[in-house]
Amino acid sequence: LSLWLAYYLRFSGEVFDFGSSFMPEATIYFYTRLVYLFIPLVLITFFFYKLYDWDYLLGSSGEYTRVVSAATVGLFVVVIVSFMAKAPTISRAWLFIVWFGGCLLIISSRLLIRNAIYWQRRRSAFTTPALIVGANQEGRNIANQIMKTPNSGIRIVGFADDYLTDGEEVANGLRVAGKTAVLPSLVDAYGVESVVFAS
Numbered sequence: 604l605s606l607w608l609a610y611y612l613r614f615s616g617e618v619f620d621f622g623s624s625f626m627p628e629a630t631i632y633f634y635t636r637l638v639y640l641f642i643p644l645v646l647i648t649f650f651f652y653k654l655y656d657w658d659y660l661l662g663s664s665g666e667y668t669r670v671v672s673a674a675t676v677g678l679f680v681v682v683i684v685s686f687m688a689k690a691p692t693i694s695r696a697w698l699f700i701v702w703f704g705g706c707l708l709i710i711s712s713r714l715l716i717r718n719a720i721y722w723q724r725r726r727s728a729f730t731t732p733a734l735i736v737g738a739n740q741e742g743r744n745i746a747n748q749i750m751k752t753p754n755s756g757i758r759i760v761g762f763a764d765d766y767l768t769d770g771e772e773v774a775n776g777l778r779v780a781g782k783t784a785v786l787p788s789l790v791d792a793y794g795v796e797s798v799v800f801a802s
Contacts, residue, residue, distance in 0.1 A: 605704035606638045613697045634697070641681055641701070648677045667710050674709070678702050721754045730758035732794050736783060737801030738764035743774045745799055750775055760793045 614634075652673040653659050659666050678698060685693055723729050733749070735742045742762060749757050761780035762773050771779045781789050789795065 605701055605708050606641060608704050609697050609700035610634060612700055613694055637681060637685070637693070640684065641677065644680060645674070645677045645705075648673045648680075652676075666713065670709050670713070671706050674702055674706050720756075724756050725753045727758060730756050731796045732760050733757050733797040733799055734760055734763055734780065734786075734789060734793065734795045735799045735801060736763045736786065738762040738767050738773045738779055739801055742799075742801035745801060746774050746777055757797065760795060761789075763789055 649655060649670075652669045654666065654669055654673060659669065678701065682693060682698070720729055735746055742764075746759050746762075749755060749759055759777055761778050763781055763783050763786050764773075764779050765782050765784075767773065767779045769779050769781055773779060780793065786798075790798070
């Protein structure tokens, strides 16, 4: 979308006047090819910047900095490739609009998706079932902290503990699911994907 927008704003002459907006057919073909070069290049660059990695998606404030860095690198690569290929000079206004518009649209869309996911998580969707091993004070503190941050996407299903009786309430309605000796069966029974060990 930013590539199309940059082409429209730079060369249509309907919004900004950059002088003559007339271009020969060869130049139009050149910018069309740049679009097909740019899209896979951005996907590859984002991959190397870990922007599709779950460790950075939906929870990392550094995600947006990585978007700007990746978009900048992608832009430089396009310029270098076009220079080495002895292609026509790329419009600086087109480059700036592509970079700024791309960063703005990507960050906005990711922010929108993140907020939508957070809204769903507060309603127990898109969550990871977790079991805490150890119903001591540290285990209770961990459970309370996780329950105060529903955006984390972790949903505590209970505790595994050897000192309290099964079914006994530990914190905020969470109960002892069983003993540590049967931990594998508890993981299967509750569909647990994460296990938190309290010392």
